[in-house]
Amino acid sequence: xxxxxxxxxxxxxxxxxxxxxxxxxxxxxxxxxxxxxxxxxxxxxxxxxxxxxxxxxxxxxxxxxxxxxxxxxxxxxxxxxxxxxxxxxxxxxxxxxxxxxxxxxxxxxxxxxxxxxxxxxxxxxxxxxxxxxxxxxxxxxxxxxxxxxxxxxxxxxxxxxxxxxxxxxxxxxxxxxxxxxxxxxxxxxxxxxxxxxx
Amino acid sequence: xxxxxxxxxxxxxxxxxxxxxxxxxxxxxxxxxxxxxxxxxxxxxxxxxxxxxxxxxxxxxxxxxxxxxxxxxxxxxxxxxxxxxxxxxxxxxxxxxxxxxxxxxxxxxxxxxxxxxxxxxxxxxxxxxxxxxxxxxxxxxxxxxxxxxxxxxxxxxxxxxxxxxxxxxxxxxxxxxxxxxxxxxxxxxxxxxxxxxxxxxxxxxxxxxxxxxxxxxxxxxxxxxxxxxxxxxxxxxxxxxxxxxxxxxxx
Numbered sequence: 032x033x034x035x036x037x038x039x040x041x042x043x044x045x046x047x048x049x050x051x052x053x054x055x056x057x058x059x060x061x062x063x064x065x066x067x068x069x070x071x072x073x074x075x076x077x078x079x080x081x082x083x084x085x086x087x088x089x090x091x092x093x094x095x096x097x098x099x100x101x102x103x104x105x106x107x108x109x110x111x112x113x114x115x116x117x118x119x120x121x122x123x124x125x126x127x128x129x130x131x132x133x134x135x136x137x138x139x140x141x142x143x144x145x146x147x148x149x150x151x152x153x154x155x156x157x158x159x160x161x162x163x164x165x166x167x168x169x170x171x172x173x174x175x176x177x178x179x180x181x182x183x184x185x186x187x188x189x190x191x192x193x194x195x196x197x198x199x200x201x202x203x204x205x206x207x208x209x210x211x212x213x214x215x216x217x218x219x220x221x222x223x224x225x226x227x228x229x
Numbered sequence: 230x231x232x233x234x235x236x237x238x239x240x241x242x243x244x245x246x247x248x249x250x251x252x253x254x255x256x257x258x259x260x261x262x263x264x265x266x267x268x269x270x271x272x273x274x275x276x277x278x279x280x281x282x283x284x285x286x287x288x289x290x291x292x293x294x295x296x297x298x299x300x301x302x303x304x305x306x307x308x309x310x311x312x313x314x315x316x317x318x319x320x321x322x323x324x325x326x327x328x329x330x331x332x333x334x335x336x337x338x339x340x341x342x343x344x345x346x347x348x349x350x351x352x353x354x355x356x357x358x359x360x361x362x363x364x365x366x367x368x369x370x371x372x373x374x375x376x377x378x379x380x381x382x383x384x385x386x387x388x389x390x391x392x393x394x395x396x397x398x399x400x401x402x403x404x405x406x407x408x409x410x411x412x413x414x415x416x417x418x419x420x421x422x423x424x425x426x427x428x429x430x431x432x433x434x435x436x437x438x439x440x441x442x443x444x445x446x447x448x449x450x451x452x453x454x455x456x457x458x459x460x461x462x463x464x465x466x467x468x469x470x471x472x473x474x475x476x477x478x479x480x
Contacts (some may be wrong), residue, residue: 048322052300172303178375191230
Protein backbone atom coordinates (compact mmCIF):
# COMPACT_ATOMS: atom_id res chain seq x y z
CA UNK A 32 0.00 0.00 0.00
CA UNK A 33 1.29 3.42 -0.94
CA UNK A 34 1.55 6.10 1.67
CA UNK A 35 -1.21 8.65 1.16
CA UNK A 36 -0.27 12.30 1.52
CA UNK A 37 -3.13 14.70 2.13
CA UNK A 38 -2.59 18.13 0.58
CA UNK A 39 -4.81 20.64 2.34
CA UNK A 40 -6.70 22.90 -0.08
CA UNK A 41 -7.41 26.24 1.62
CA UNK A 42 -9.91 27.12 -1.09
CA UNK A 43 -9.18 30.29 -2.98
CA UNK A 44 -5.41 30.20 -2.55
CA UNK A 45 -2.65 27.58 -2.60
CA UNK A 46 -0.50 26.15 -5.39
CA UNK A 47 -2.15 22.76 -4.93
CA UNK A 48 -1.33 21.47 -8.40
CA UNK A 49 2.40 22.07 -8.10
CA UNK A 50 2.56 20.13 -4.83
CA UNK A 51 0.29 17.43 -6.24
CA UNK A 52 2.53 16.99 -9.30
CA UNK A 53 5.66 16.74 -7.19
CA UNK A 54 4.12 14.13 -4.85
CA UNK A 55 2.79 12.19 -7.85
CA UNK A 56 6.43 11.96 -8.95
CA UNK A 57 7.39 10.17 -5.72
CA UNK A 58 6.26 6.77 -4.49
CA UNK A 59 3.45 8.26 -2.40
CA UNK A 60 -0.12 8.96 -3.42
CA UNK A 61 -1.28 12.60 -3.29
CA UNK A 62 -4.84 13.38 -2.19
CA UNK A 63 -6.40 16.83 -2.02
CA UNK A 64 -8.17 17.53 1.30
CA UNK A 65 -11.10 19.90 1.31
CA UNK A 66 -13.20 18.49 4.20
CA UNK A 67 -12.27 17.57 7.81
CA UNK A 68 -13.32 13.90 7.52
CA UNK A 69 -10.86 13.39 4.65
CA UNK A 70 -8.01 13.92 7.11
CA UNK A 71 -8.86 10.51 8.62
CA UNK A 72 -7.97 8.72 5.39
CA UNK A 73 -4.44 10.05 4.90
CA UNK A 74 -1.15 8.93 6.44
CA UNK A 75 0.58 12.29 6.38
CA UNK A 76 -0.42 15.90 5.89
CA UNK A 77 1.02 18.64 3.70
CA UNK A 78 0.05 22.28 4.13
CA UNK A 79 1.01 23.93 0.83
CA UNK A 80 2.48 27.29 0.30
CA UNK A 81 0.90 30.10 -1.69
CA UNK A 82 -1.43 32.67 -0.20
CA UNK A 83 -1.60 35.07 2.69
CA UNK A 84 -1.66 34.13 6.38
CA UNK A 85 -4.91 35.89 7.15
CA UNK A 86 -6.90 34.60 4.20
CA UNK A 87 -5.58 31.02 4.63
CA UNK A 88 -6.69 30.91 8.28
CA UNK A 89 -10.01 32.49 7.41
CA UNK A 90 -10.61 29.86 4.74
CA UNK A 91 -9.58 26.95 6.98
CA UNK A 92 -12.10 28.15 9.57
CA UNK A 93 -14.88 28.55 7.04
CA UNK A 94 -14.27 24.97 5.86
CA UNK A 95 -14.24 23.65 9.45
CA UNK A 96 -10.67 22.49 8.91
CA UNK A 97 -9.00 24.69 11.54
CA UNK A 98 -9.81 22.65 14.66
CA UNK A 99 -9.55 19.24 13.01
CA UNK A 100 -6.14 20.14 11.61
CA UNK A 101 -4.85 21.03 15.08
CA UNK A 102 -5.99 17.60 16.32
CA UNK A 103 -4.83 15.53 13.36
CA UNK A 104 -1.43 17.23 13.01
CA UNK A 105 -0.64 16.10 16.55
CA UNK A 106 -1.16 12.51 15.40
CA UNK A 107 0.19 12.48 11.83
CA UNK A 108 3.54 13.55 10.32
CA UNK A 109 2.99 16.97 8.81
CA UNK A 110 4.98 19.20 6.49
CA UNK A 111 4.14 22.89 6.13
CA UNK A 112 5.53 24.59 3.04
CA UNK A 113 6.13 28.36 3.09
CA UNK A 114 2.74 29.79 4.10
CA UNK A 115 1.89 26.24 5.27
CA UNK A 116 4.80 26.48 7.71
CA UNK A 117 3.70 29.95 8.78
CA UNK A 118 0.18 28.91 9.70
CA UNK A 119 1.56 26.08 11.87
CA UNK A 120 2.95 28.85 14.09
CA UNK A 121 1.27 30.84 16.85
CA UNK A 122 0.77 34.21 15.13
CA UNK A 123 1.26 35.90 11.79
CA UNK A 124 1.59 39.60 11.07
CA UNK A 125 0.73 39.70 7.37
CA UNK A 126 -2.19 42.09 6.76
CA UNK A 127 -2.84 42.59 10.50
CA UNK A 128 -2.33 40.08 13.30
CA UNK A 129 -3.82 36.59 12.95
CA UNK A 130 -3.67 33.52 15.19
CA UNK A 131 -2.29 30.42 13.48
CA UNK A 132 -2.72 26.73 14.30
CA UNK A 133 -0.27 27.22 17.16
CA UNK A 134 1.71 23.98 16.85
CA UNK A 135 4.99 25.90 16.99
CA UNK A 136 4.93 28.62 19.65
CA UNK A 137 6.82 31.15 17.54
CA UNK A 138 5.64 34.09 15.46
CA UNK A 139 5.95 34.86 11.76
CA UNK A 140 7.16 38.33 10.95
CA UNK A 141 8.28 40.37 7.99
CA UNK A 142 11.90 39.58 7.10
CA UNK A 143 14.16 42.33 8.38
CA UNK A 144 16.37 43.48 5.53
CA UNK A 145 17.58 46.59 3.75
CA UNK A 146 17.03 44.74 0.48
CA UNK A 147 14.07 44.18 -1.77
CA UNK A 148 11.23 41.92 -0.68
CA UNK A 149 9.87 39.37 -1.47
CA UNK A 150 12.99 37.22 -1.31
CA UNK A 151 12.67 35.31 -4.58
CA UNK A 152 14.86 32.67 -6.18
CA UNK A 153 17.04 29.64 -5.48
CA UNK A 154 19.06 30.17 -2.33
CA UNK A 155 21.36 28.04 -0.22
CA UNK A 156 20.00 26.16 2.78
CA UNK A 157 22.50 25.23 5.51
CA UNK A 158 21.77 22.38 7.90
CA UNK A 159 22.13 23.45 11.53
CA UNK A 160 20.92 20.36 13.35
CA UNK A 161 20.43 16.69 12.59
CA UNK A 162 17.05 16.06 11.04
CA UNK A 163 15.41 13.49 8.77
CA UNK A 164 14.57 15.92 5.93
CA UNK A 165 17.83 17.59 4.89
CA UNK A 166 21.31 16.36 5.67
CA UNK A 167 23.42 18.37 3.26
CA UNK A 168 23.46 22.03 2.13
CA UNK A 169 21.45 22.54 -1.07
CA UNK A 170 19.72 25.22 -3.15
CA UNK A 171 15.96 25.48 -2.82
CA UNK A 172 13.43 27.93 -4.23
CA UNK A 173 12.18 30.76 -2.01
CA UNK A 174 9.30 33.14 -2.60
CA UNK A 175 8.33 35.02 0.57
CA UNK A 176 8.44 38.25 2.58
CA UNK A 177 7.65 36.76 5.99
CA UNK A 178 9.65 34.25 7.99
CA UNK A 179 10.80 32.86 11.32
CA UNK A 180 13.78 34.29 13.18
CA UNK A 181 13.17 32.61 16.55
CA UNK A 182 15.80 29.82 16.79
CA UNK A 183 13.69 27.56 19.02
CA UNK A 184 12.77 24.92 16.39
CA UNK A 185 15.31 25.71 13.65
CA UNK A 186 16.83 22.79 11.73
CA UNK A 187 18.26 24.76 8.81
CA UNK A 188 18.97 28.37 7.98
CA UNK A 189 19.37 30.65 4.98
CA UNK A 190 20.89 34.05 4.43
CA UNK A 191 19.17 36.68 2.35
CA UNK A 192 21.82 39.30 1.65
CA UNK A 193 23.51 38.59 4.97
CA UNK A 194 20.32 38.55 7.05
CA UNK A 195 19.78 34.99 8.33
CA UNK A 196 16.44 33.35 9.06
CA UNK A 197 15.29 29.80 9.77
CA UNK A 198 14.41 28.08 6.52
CA UNK A 199 13.33 24.86 8.25
CA UNK A 200 11.77 23.96 11.61
CA UNK A 201 10.90 20.72 13.38
CA UNK A 202 9.04 19.66 16.49
CA UNK A 203 8.86 15.86 16.73
CA UNK A 204 6.90 14.70 13.64
CA UNK A 205 5.86 18.21 12.58
CA UNK A 206 8.03 20.01 10.03
CA UNK A 207 8.00 23.32 8.24
CA UNK A 208 10.13 24.63 5.39
CA UNK A 209 10.26 28.21 4.18
CA UNK A 210 11.22 27.23 0.63
CA UNK A 211 9.22 25.28 -1.95
CA UNK A 212 10.46 21.68 -2.28
CA UNK A 213 7.88 21.11 -5.03
CA UNK A 214 9.67 23.78 -7.08
CA UNK A 215 13.26 22.98 -6.16
CA UNK A 216 14.39 20.55 -8.84
CA UNK A 217 15.66 17.12 -7.75
CA UNK A 218 16.76 18.40 -4.33
CA UNK A 219 13.15 19.28 -3.55
CA UNK A 220 11.81 15.91 -4.66
CA UNK A 221 14.45 14.24 -2.49
CA UNK A 222 13.23 16.21 0.54
CA UNK A 223 9.65 15.10 -0.15
CA UNK A 224 10.88 11.48 -0.42
CA UNK A 225 12.57 11.89 2.95
CA UNK A 226 9.30 13.12 4.44
CA UNK A 227 7.47 10.15 2.93
CA UNK A 228 10.08 7.74 4.36
CA UNK A 229 9.72 9.07 7.93
CA UNK B 230 21.58 37.04 -3.88
CA UNK B 231 22.16 35.35 -7.22
CA UNK B 232 20.51 36.57 -10.42
CA UNK B 233 17.67 34.40 -11.67
CA UNK B 234 17.94 33.14 -15.23
CA UNK B 235 14.41 32.74 -16.51
CA UNK B 236 13.01 31.22 -19.69
CA UNK B 237 10.13 33.21 -21.16
CA UNK B 238 7.51 31.54 -23.30
CA UNK B 239 5.24 33.71 -25.45
CA UNK B 240 2.10 31.71 -26.06
CA UNK B 241 -0.49 31.76 -28.79
CA UNK B 242 -2.47 28.70 -27.70
CA UNK B 243 -1.63 25.91 -28.21
CA UNK B 244 1.89 26.93 -29.25
CA UNK B 245 4.92 28.73 -27.98
CA UNK B 246 5.58 31.50 -30.50
CA UNK B 247 8.21 34.18 -30.81
CA UNK B 248 7.03 37.58 -31.89
CA UNK B 249 9.39 40.24 -33.23
CA UNK B 250 8.68 43.56 -31.49
CA UNK B 251 5.42 42.00 -30.20
CA UNK B 252 4.32 41.27 -33.78
CA UNK B 253 4.71 38.61 -36.50
CA UNK B 254 4.40 35.37 -34.57
CA UNK B 255 6.65 32.43 -35.45
CA UNK B 256 5.72 29.01 -34.04
CA UNK B 257 8.46 27.52 -31.85
CA UNK B 258 6.98 24.41 -30.24
CA UNK B 259 4.75 23.06 -27.49
CA UNK B 260 4.72 24.72 -24.04
CA UNK B 261 4.98 21.44 -22.13
CA UNK B 262 8.05 20.24 -24.03
CA UNK B 263 9.84 23.59 -23.84
CA UNK B 264 9.17 23.91 -20.10
CA UNK B 265 10.77 20.51 -19.61
CA UNK B 266 13.73 21.37 -21.86
CA UNK B 267 14.51 24.63 -20.07
CA UNK B 268 13.99 22.98 -16.69
CA UNK B 269 16.56 20.34 -17.62
CA UNK B 270 18.94 23.05 -18.83
CA UNK B 271 18.87 24.61 -15.35
CA UNK B 272 16.37 27.49 -15.68
CA UNK B 273 15.45 29.10 -12.36
CA UNK B 274 11.90 29.82 -13.44
CA UNK B 275 9.54 29.84 -16.38
CA UNK B 276 7.29 32.71 -17.38
CA UNK B 277 4.37 31.79 -19.62
CA UNK B 278 2.58 34.72 -21.22
CA UNK B 279 -0.37 34.29 -23.56
CA UNK B 280 0.28 37.17 -25.96
CA UNK B 281 -3.10 37.11 -27.69
CA UNK B 282 -5.58 36.51 -24.83
CA UNK B 283 -6.14 40.19 -23.99
CA UNK B 284 -6.05 41.37 -27.58
CA UNK B 285 -8.58 38.81 -28.83
CA UNK B 286 -10.64 39.18 -25.61
CA UNK B 287 -11.03 35.42 -25.43
CA UNK B 288 -9.67 34.99 -21.90
CA UNK B 289 -7.14 32.47 -20.68
CA UNK B 290 -6.89 29.07 -22.33
CA UNK B 291 -7.10 27.15 -19.01
CA UNK B 292 -7.11 23.79 -20.82
CA UNK B 293 -3.73 24.54 -22.37
CA UNK B 294 -2.31 25.57 -19.00
CA UNK B 295 -3.54 22.36 -17.40
CA UNK B 296 -1.99 20.21 -20.14
CA UNK B 297 1.49 21.59 -19.75
CA UNK B 298 2.07 21.69 -15.97
CA UNK B 299 3.81 18.32 -15.65
CA UNK B 300 7.29 16.98 -15.12
CA UNK B 301 9.19 20.11 -14.31
CA UNK B 302 9.96 21.26 -10.80
CA UNK B 303 10.76 24.94 -10.95
CA UNK B 304 8.41 27.90 -10.46
CA UNK B 305 6.03 28.92 -13.16
CA UNK B 306 4.49 32.36 -13.65
CA UNK B 307 1.44 32.46 -15.90
CA UNK B 308 -0.30 35.43 -17.46
CA UNK B 309 -2.05 36.89 -20.45
CA UNK B 310 -5.72 37.79 -20.26
CA UNK B 311 -5.93 37.64 -16.44
CA UNK B 312 -8.89 39.80 -15.44
CA UNK B 313 -10.37 38.59 -12.15
CA UNK B 314 -9.54 37.17 -8.73
CA UNK B 315 -11.09 33.94 -9.92
CA UNK B 316 -8.55 33.85 -12.80
CA UNK B 317 -5.76 34.15 -10.23
CA UNK B 318 -7.22 31.35 -8.16
CA UNK B 319 -7.79 29.06 -11.15
CA UNK B 320 -4.24 29.56 -12.45
CA UNK B 321 -2.73 28.89 -9.03
CA UNK B 322 -4.81 25.74 -8.79
CA UNK B 323 -3.75 24.59 -12.26
CA UNK B 324 -0.04 24.86 -11.52
CA UNK B 325 1.00 28.50 -11.56
CA UNK B 326 3.12 29.66 -8.62
CA UNK B 327 2.54 33.28 -9.50
CA UNK B 328 0.22 35.14 -11.81
CA UNK B 329 1.24 37.82 -14.29
CA UNK B 330 -1.10 40.70 -15.01
CA UNK B 331 -0.99 43.78 -17.24
CA UNK B 332 -3.87 44.93 -19.44
CA UNK B 333 -6.78 44.53 -17.03
CA UNK B 334 -4.95 46.16 -14.13
CA UNK B 335 -3.83 49.19 -16.07
CA UNK B 336 -6.89 49.75 -18.29
CA UNK B 337 -9.82 48.69 -16.14
CA UNK B 338 -9.20 47.94 -12.51
CA UNK B 339 -5.86 48.60 -10.79
CA UNK B 340 -7.55 47.53 -7.55
CA UNK B 341 -7.25 43.92 -8.67
CA UNK B 342 -3.58 44.18 -7.60
CA UNK B 343 -4.61 45.09 -4.02
CA UNK B 344 -7.22 42.34 -3.89
CA UNK B 345 -4.97 39.66 -5.38
CA UNK B 346 -2.07 40.44 -3.08
CA UNK B 347 -4.36 40.27 -0.07
CA UNK B 348 -5.85 36.95 -1.13
CA UNK B 349 -2.74 35.21 -2.44
CA UNK B 350 0.16 37.16 -0.95
CA UNK B 351 2.25 39.78 -2.76
CA UNK B 352 4.73 37.20 -3.97
CA UNK B 353 2.08 35.70 -6.25
CA UNK B 354 1.31 38.94 -8.08
CA UNK B 355 3.60 39.87 -10.96
CA UNK B 356 3.07 43.08 -12.92
CA UNK B 357 3.98 42.76 -16.58
CA UNK B 358 5.07 46.09 -18.04
CA UNK B 359 5.33 46.33 -21.82
CA UNK B 360 7.34 49.52 -22.25
CA UNK B 361 7.73 51.62 -25.38
CA UNK B 362 10.45 54.25 -25.50
CA UNK B 363 9.50 57.76 -26.53
CA UNK B 364 11.76 60.78 -26.48
CA UNK B 365 12.77 60.99 -22.81
CA UNK B 366 10.08 58.74 -21.33
CA UNK B 367 8.62 55.26 -21.54
CA UNK B 368 4.97 54.41 -22.00
CA UNK B 369 3.15 51.27 -20.80
CA UNK B 370 1.55 49.32 -23.63
CA UNK B 371 -1.19 46.73 -23.23
CA UNK B 372 -2.79 43.82 -25.06
CA UNK B 373 0.52 42.13 -25.88
CA UNK B 374 2.37 45.33 -26.74
CA UNK B 375 -0.31 46.57 -29.13
CA UNK B 376 -2.19 49.42 -27.47
CA UNK B 377 -1.07 52.64 -25.80
CA UNK B 378 -2.17 53.23 -22.23
CA UNK B 379 -0.91 56.77 -21.73
CA UNK B 380 0.75 55.65 -18.46
CA UNK B 381 4.39 56.48 -17.76
CA UNK B 382 6.28 53.25 -16.96
CA UNK B 383 7.95 54.65 -13.83
CA UNK B 384 4.69 56.04 -12.46
CA UNK B 385 2.83 52.79 -13.06
CA UNK B 386 5.64 50.65 -11.63
CA UNK B 387 5.48 52.68 -8.42
CA UNK B 388 1.70 52.56 -8.24
CA UNK B 389 1.60 48.80 -8.84
CA UNK B 390 4.18 48.28 -6.08
CA UNK B 391 2.22 50.45 -3.65
CA UNK B 392 -0.91 48.47 -4.44
CA UNK B 393 0.85 45.26 -3.36
CA UNK B 394 2.51 43.75 -6.44
CA UNK B 395 5.35 41.43 -5.44
CA UNK B 396 7.37 41.57 -8.63
CA UNK B 397 7.78 43.53 -11.84
CA UNK B 398 8.38 41.85 -15.17
CA UNK B 399 9.64 44.56 -17.51
CA UNK B 400 9.59 44.00 -21.25
CA UNK B 401 10.28 46.42 -24.05
CA UNK B 402 8.07 46.68 -27.11
CA UNK B 403 10.86 48.18 -29.27
CA UNK B 404 13.40 45.54 -28.24
CA UNK B 405 11.55 42.28 -27.84
CA UNK B 406 12.82 39.59 -30.21
CA UNK B 407 15.30 42.07 -31.72
CA UNK B 408 18.37 40.46 -30.10
CA UNK B 409 20.15 43.86 -30.04
CA UNK B 410 20.58 44.16 -26.28
CA UNK B 411 18.38 45.43 -23.47
CA UNK B 412 17.20 48.99 -22.85
CA UNK B 413 19.75 49.51 -20.10
CA UNK B 414 18.65 53.00 -19.19
CA UNK B 415 15.05 51.94 -18.60
CA UNK B 416 16.13 48.78 -16.76
CA UNK B 417 18.33 50.82 -14.44
CA UNK B 418 15.60 53.35 -13.71
CA UNK B 419 12.94 50.75 -12.92
CA UNK B 420 15.26 48.61 -10.73
CA UNK B 421 16.55 51.63 -8.80
CA UNK B 422 13.08 52.88 -8.07
CA UNK B 423 11.57 49.51 -7.07
CA UNK B 424 11.61 47.97 -3.61
CA UNK B 425 10.40 44.68 -5.07
CA UNK B 426 12.22 42.27 -7.42
CA UNK B 427 12.41 43.29 -11.09
CA UNK B 428 12.86 40.80 -13.93
CA UNK B 429 14.05 42.28 -17.20
CA UNK B 430 13.23 40.82 -20.60
CA UNK B 431 13.44 41.86 -24.26
CA UNK B 432 16.78 42.14 -25.96
CA UNK B 433 19.15 39.24 -25.20
CA UNK B 434 20.99 38.49 -28.44
CA UNK B 435 24.27 37.26 -27.00
CA UNK B 436 25.91 36.50 -23.66
CA UNK B 437 27.48 39.96 -23.31
CA UNK B 438 24.03 41.55 -23.47
CA UNK B 439 22.97 39.53 -20.43
CA UNK B 440 26.18 40.24 -18.53
CA UNK B 441 25.96 43.98 -19.29
CA UNK B 442 22.36 44.09 -18.13
CA UNK B 443 23.17 42.38 -14.81
CA UNK B 444 26.22 44.57 -14.16
CA UNK B 445 24.49 47.83 -15.13
CA UNK B 446 20.99 47.42 -13.74
CA UNK B 447 21.35 44.63 -11.12
CA UNK B 448 17.92 43.12 -11.74
CA UNK B 449 16.61 40.23 -9.66
CA UNK B 450 16.22 38.17 -12.82
CA UNK B 451 16.70 38.14 -16.58
CA UNK B 452 14.04 36.70 -18.90
CA UNK B 453 15.34 35.10 -22.08
CA UNK B 454 13.44 33.75 -25.10
CA UNK B 455 14.80 34.05 -28.67
CA UNK B 456 18.35 32.80 -28.11
CA UNK B 457 16.99 29.78 -26.21
CA UNK B 458 14.28 29.01 -28.76
CA UNK B 459 16.66 29.09 -31.71
CA UNK B 460 19.16 27.06 -29.69
CA UNK B 461 21.99 29.59 -29.96
CA UNK B 462 22.60 29.07 -26.25
CA UNK B 463 21.23 26.84 -23.49
CA UNK B 464 20.45 28.08 -19.98
CA UNK B 465 23.51 26.10 -18.87
CA UNK B 466 25.72 28.02 -21.37
CA UNK B 467 24.41 31.31 -20.02
CA UNK B 468 24.94 30.32 -16.38
CA UNK B 469 28.46 29.02 -17.06
CA UNK B 470 29.37 32.21 -18.88
CA UNK B 471 28.02 34.41 -16.07
CA UNK B 472 29.79 32.36 -13.39
CA UNK B 473 33.14 32.69 -15.19
CA UNK B 474 32.47 36.43 -15.28
CA UNK B 475 31.97 36.53 -11.51
CA UNK B 476 28.22 36.97 -11.66
CA UNK B 477 26.47 34.81 -9.09
CA UNK B 478 23.83 32.42 -10.43
CA UNK B 479 22.21 29.38 -8.81
CA UNK B 480 23.77 26.02 -9.77
